[in-house]
Amino acid sequence: GAVVSQHPSWVICKSGTSVKIECRSLDFQATTMFWYRQFPKQSLMLMATSNEGSKATYEQGVEKDKFLINHASLTLSTLTVTSAHPEDSSFYICSGKGGWDTQYFGPGTRLTVL
């Protein structure tokens, strides 16, 4: 099956710093990738949709200047949390759109902002 990886799997940073999370489709090309965040005991909430070579589409309420998304190739999308604050601490999951419009999910990245 299609595999999506995320790096890092967990990160701890100081408030005010920026953190970059990578999402890679390992054995398929993902023209579209999705970024979700999940708070404890909550559902996954879609943050943004990124298409290779174009600007990401952000969901309502998600600050595009704070959560920078780059989808520079068919196998790589990055999410940069700029000037991170404790309230940004969450579990971030990406997915890549594969054949038959199926989403394949990455293992997630746990971000803790001190």
Add this chain to the structure above:
Amino acid sequence: KQEVTQIPAALSVPEGENLVLNCSFTDSAIYNLQWFRQDPGKGLTSLLLIQSSQREQTSGRLNASLDKSSGRSTLYIAASQPGDSATYLCAVKEDSGYSTLTFGKGTMLLVSP
């Protein structure tokens, strides 16, 4: 706006029991519905996907049904095992062609030996 609700939020059963997890959605115009498993601190594993034209899907001890008109789906787990302990998420894909999924909050299942 589509909303997905899962009941119960948590469930604890002894090993060997058959159990049912419920999922309901407010807008019946869905393209498909998917059940996922999420282990603590991990990503999602797709279990079953039911197209809107289908009534059920089976994989091993898992059986998922879909009643699109009433906005409901159930995930049946037969002969539960401790390894089934995880959070089970239900997600629907809208019928708009746009590929986003709307997730429920999940049911946290604990199967005790």
